[in-house]
Amino acid sequence: MTSEITINNKIAFLSLMLISGLGFSQVTDSIPDSQMELHEPVTAMAMETDKDTVNDFKKIKLDGVAAVVGDYVILDSDIDKTLIDLRNQGASTQDVTRCxxxxxxxxxxxxxxxxxxxSILVSDDEVNATSDRQIQSLVAQIGSMDKLLRFYHKEDEASFREELYKINKLRMLSEKMQQKIVEGIEVTPEEVRQFFKKIPEDERPVFGAEMEIAQIVKSPQPTAAEKQKAIDKLNTIKADIEDNNASFSVKAILYSQDPGSKSNGGAYSITKxxxxxxxxxxxxYSxxxxxISEPFETxxxxxxxxxxxxRGQERDIRHILIQPEISQKVLDNARKELDSIRQGIIDGKFTFAQAALNFSDEKETKFDGGLLxxxxxxxxxxxLTKMDPTLYNQVRNLKDNEISQPILEEDPRGGSPKYKIMKVTNRYDEHVADFSKDYLKIQELALREKQFxxxxxxxxxxxxxxxITVNAENRDCNFANNWVKE
Structure with a gap:
């Protein structure tokens, strides 16, 4: 970046760089529905480029090449695809230039x-496993492989996988290189202090309104009888497959309660x-x-x-998940128990932190006063502006020292539901960065600058x-880096 960039602008750039990883276009393991606009394909292939050696450069039509970097050729069409990808992801492209x-x-x-x-290696198993997870996620969102191929204008699954392999291989190599560059970088307290001191007072970052939240959780458990029913059902399915040659895939579609794999017959490709x-x-891996395994619990x-x-360290597996039923009576008992705990806190019998330690089922928070x-x-x-919407909606109307009524929360990953009561333990108004109060945030910004x-x-x-060579049409670009080597 140029020397004219202010510290605040640099901080904003650092945040974007570290959040986005490779930047403008990435294929992720899960693409939100909001990005799946069917009027124009979401260009998951936006980072695609053909890898050609410099010796092959002459074979490509000259006016179709934007630049060459080492062994990689960037085509004009790659820039176009990246721009489409940005738009499909809802990003503003008003100030984005081809340069x-x-x-x-x-x-x-x-x-x-x-x-x-x-010699930084990315194995075929790693790349293929990533591609498989992406395809499974996309198929689950779109509905079928045929719809997915039509959506991306691909003739067959093989060509789709080949293209996705190239994208993921390049992306993963790039990520590993970036990780190697910054690995081991740390900042000392004195470096944090010097970083903060050099920011002019009128340019210090402003941190938005914040809150601290604590919760007490009761996780209702199925009865021993319900657990045995789940095991018996799996044993019956297993026996039908082994003794009668029934299809595991069909059984998964009919009976599995895993929302991530049910529609594709319980299939996953995994590595360690x-x-x-x-x-x-x-x-x-056993x-x-x-x-086929015996029934087991997670x-x-x-x-x-x-x-x-x-395939080496990679496994193609199918699985069937059966969740023991939790009766309404068990759920009601959990809610009543939380009602009693809540009333005990209100009556002053114990503090919220003491109740969390003694009664909460959530190991991750109970030893810290229930603090999230x-x-x-x-x-x-x-x-507040960056909170998970579900969490924000659960606490946004709570007043100081108020404890919520029991809230029933479903597990988005497919686990058992749970009840919880919540409290806002502290509020912090929007404020200009303060070294003592905001040390952790300032430390993070100092580390990012050092990495940058x-x-x-x-x-x-x-x-x-x-x-490196840049096409004549792009040599006038005002690049942040000295790509033209002038």
């Missing part, structure tokens, strides 16, 4: 090119890095190809797993050492 998009695409290719030079429950992964319920195929932690930075404060400067220096050094 800025080209510069970002060149950065991504430089990271990926150098990753290869530094897949973030499933430990019990689930242990069973999946099976031989063609084997926090989500009871499962059986069928190991369909083994912000998942973005593990701070106890939640900025490290990446900036890395980029400058490697641009000088890498074969």
């Amino acid at each position: 800025s998009l080209l510069g970002k695409l060149m950065e991504d290719r430089l990271y990926a090119h150098q990753a290869v030079q530094d 890095q897949t973030g499933f429950a430990k019990e689930f992964m242990d069973v999946a 099976l031989q190809q063609g084997e 926090d989500f319920g009871y499962h059986i797993i069928y190991c369909e195929k083994i 932690r912000n998942p973005t930075n593990f701070d106890s404060r939640f900025e 400067n490290t990446i900036k220096k890395w980029m400058k050094d490697h641009i000088e050492d890498t074969y």
Whole structure:
């Protein structure tokens, strides 16, 4: 970035860079429905580019090439696709220029090119597992593979997977290179202090209104009889598959209660890095190809797993989830227990923190007075404008020292429902950054600046050492980096 950028602008850029990872266009494992606008395909392929060696550069029509970075060619069409992707994701493109998009695409290719030079590896298993998760998520959202192929204007699944493989390979190489550049970077308290001191008073960041929230949770448990019913049902399904050659896929569609895989026959492709429950992964990797597990339990319920195929460290599996039923009586008892706890706090028999420690079923919060932690930075404060909408709606009408009535909350991941009571323990008005009160936030900004400067220096050094050429039509761009090497 140029030296004219103010500290506040730099902070804004750093936040964008670290939130977006690779920047403007990424394929994620889950794409919200709000991005799926059917009038024009969401360009999940927006970062696609053909990887050609510089020796093959002459074979490509010259006016179709925007730039070459090391072994990667960026076509004019790549810029167009990235712009479409931005619009489909609802981002404002008013101030986005082709030059800025080209510069970002060149950065991504430089990271990926150098990753290869530094022998940073991304295995086929990793890439394929990522692609499989993305496809499973997209199929679940759109409805079927046929609809997905029509949506992306692809003739068959093989060509779709090939294209997605190229995108994910480049993205993952780029991410690993960026992680390597900034790994181990830390800031000392003195560096944080110096960072804050150099910000002019009239340019110090303003932090929005925040609150701290505590909760006490009761998680109703199914009875032993209901658990056994789930196990018996899975054993019956397993026996029908093994003894009568019934289809595991069909059984999953009919009976599984996993919303993420039910529609595609319970199918998942996993590696040992897949973030499933430990019990689930242990069973999946204990099976031989063609084997079906015995019923086993996780926090989500009871499962059986069928190991369909083994490819090195990757497994193609199918599973069926049955959740033991929690009776209305058990739910009502949990609500009544929370009513009693709430009244005890109001009557002064114990504090909210004491009640959380003694009565809450939520291990993550009970030992900290029920205090929730912000998942973005593990701070106890939640900025109102950035809060999860569901959480915000649960507490927005609570007054100081008021305790909510019991709230029934469904588990979005498919687990059992739970009841909770909530309290806003502290409120913080919008304010200009204060070193003592906002140290953690300032520390994070100082770390981001140090990472930014490290990446900036890395980029400058490697641009000088890498074969780069920019099409004549793009040489007048005011790039942030010295791509034209003037």
